[in-house]
Amino acid sequence: MIKGNLLNVFTGEIYPAEISTENGLIKCVKPVQENFKDVILPGFIDAHIHIESSMLSPSRFAEVVVPHGTTSVVSDPHEIANVMGTRGIEYMIKDAASVPLNVYLTASSCVPATPFETSGSVIDAQEVDKLLDRDDMVALGEIMNFPGVLADDEEVLAKIASAKRHRKPIDGHAPLLSGEALCKYIAAGISTDHECTTREEVIEKRKLGMKVMLRQGSSARNLEDLIIAGGDFIVSDDKHPEDLIKGHVDLMLREAIDYGLDPVEAVKMVTINPATHYNLNNGLIAPGRVADLVVVDDLEKLNVREVYIKGELIARDNKILFSVKPLELESTFKLNPKTSADFEIPSKNREETVRVIQVIEGQLITGESEAILGVDEGSIQPDLEEDILKIAVVERYGHDRVSNGFIHGFRLEDGAIATSVAHDSHNIVVVSTNTEDMACAVNRLVENNGGLVATSGGKFNSLKLPIAGLMSSESASDVSVKLKVLQGKVKEMGCKLNSPFMTLSFMALLVIPKLKISDMGLFDGEKFQFVDVIK
Structure with a gap:
């Protein structure tokens, strides 16, 4: 029996x-004539996140977010899918199954993501259809190729x-x-x-019936600017481990x-709203619903006291009550x-x-x-005084291709930083x-089977991410340190960016304007x- 002030x-x-x-499941909810301090909420749902971007395996991710009241996530595993295809998705499912957190996949x-880059795998329409036939796939993952929708790509x-056909929602990007382009995109479903x-984007999209997710991640933090315009969900999208230690949905x-x-409206955006949209049997404290519950001190401080998943107490006072043993994975690097x-x-x-x-x-x-x-010995040189540095994308799946360009904003005074995320x-x-x-940074990164590398003056600092070059089997605290x-x-x-590696990781994301770079060229x-x- 769980008692408290129920929201x-x-x-x-x-x-x-x-x-x-x-x-x-919740059997019964009865109003009582008692005085309580704590408030009982439905378990928090992050309706859009890429677990891989936390640099933690799904089980390690659960270890850090569950004590913050997160009982469910809707995760698009396209990061590891781009590296390993459906084998990568199976890894996410199996590792997540070892912990109580509800991990719903799209x-x-x-x-x-586009035909303008080289990935480690291809998931075509037939494979997508097979995935959608699974009960643990709650939606079609974000359609990043919006030009393909507009061009009626078959x-x-x-x-x-x-x-x-599977009657599952379709996430957008x-x-x-x-x-008119937005109208056609929405009309596609x-x-x-x-x-x-x-x-203005939020207002236009919501007026056209689109549900807007307000994002508050480690790199993109749009909540403060957009919340006045309204929204339907609050999501993290991409979150680094040091930020997850501070908080997850509770912090958002x-x-x-x-x-x-309004606190009640905020809670709805991470409970009943995503549960209804993705047809999840939680997000509401009512008979027949899955007993995913969070007990907090009050509705504004939102300090999490207890977390229940499927009626079982699985975290109390920021400590988990379950064990974690991540699965390992083979190397995914094939380059000289x-x-x-x-x-x-x-x-x-x-x-x-x-x-x-x-x-x-x-x-x-x-x-x-x-x-x-300037050009020196037949090669175009960076301009360090003007913060014009060199950037390159090195293909790692066996084609041995390198694409080079220039970038402004990192303010490195010497050395290099590299990432396989x-x-x-x-x-x-x-x-x-x-x-x-x-060259030194890239070679060291490959020796590490992926991760993040910084080199300067012949010295190296690294964070190894051997799971598909994306994730670690270590705890969030160890990875964070x-x-x-x-x-x-x-x-x-010399870099002044708040999240330099997170920022670097998005420089090859071609579906986000304006100028990006892939292994095939500047885009x-x-x-x-x-x-x-x-030029």
Whole structure:
């Protein structure tokens, strides 16, 4: 029997009640005449997250988020799917099954995300149909290839049709899409979007019937700017371990309330709203519902006291009451050692005007600028005084391809940083002041079977992520400590970005405008076509 002040997210009322459970379900909810301090809420649901971006295996992810009141997540495993295909998805399912957290998956729709990059696998419409036939697949994962929808691409439309046949919702990904193009995208059957960066976007999409997810992740933090425009869910999308230790959905709720959102409405956005949308049998404290419950001290502080999943107490006072033993995975790297020559951009002129990726702090979108750079010994040189650095994407699935460009915003004074967490195909992305350190960073990263690397003055700092080059089997606290040391080193190298590796990981995400880079070349995300580095 669980007693406390119950928040009824269906009616918005708060009243003292006792809750009985049986076989993992809520048996009965009875109002009582007693005085309580604590408040009982439905278990929190993060309706859109990529677990891989936490750099933790699903079981390690559960270990850190469950004490914060998260009882369910809706996760699109397209990160590991882009590396390993359905074998990667099976890994996520098996590892998640070892812990109490409800991990609902969506069938990854964009593997690869675009035809303009090399991934480790392809999941076609037939494979998507098989995935959607599974009960643990609650939706079709975000349709990042919105140009494919607008162009009536047969493969994209076949995946959408499959979701409709299975009567499962279709998640969207439509940054800056507006007007007739947005109407066509929604008319295809796509019902959510988590890529809004302006209030005008939120308002337009909601007026057209789209459910908007307000995002508060480690890199993209849009909640404060957008909450006044309304929204349907609060989600994290991508969250690093050091941030998860501070809080997950509970922290997002506190922030939403601090920004002026009514506490009851905020709780609805992480309980009944996503549960209803994804047809989950939780998100509401009522008979017959799964007994996923969170006990907090009050509705504003939201300090989590106890967490129940399927009626079982599985966390109390920020400590889990279950064991964690992550599964291991084989190496996924197939490439030859690199040399400085692989990162040269040749020119026969004395100087060149080049396109430059413009980093925007706190945003996934980038800008485009240009710079006039000098040429030395037939190679275009970076301009450290103007913060024009070199960036490259190294393909890691056996084709041995390297694409080079220039970037502004990292402010490295020397050395290089590299990552194998590089949305969405997860090739290696490296930024540097020079080609020698680029080669050293990439080679060390491969030796580590993936992860994050910083090198300067011949010394290395690393965070190993041997699970598909994306995740660690270590705890969030251990990963966080190593990441903190690594980020401290990057700051010593001159970088001022809050999350340099998270920012770097999105420089290859072609479906987010404006200028990005893949292993095939520099890419204009608005025109959805390659452009030359040299103008």
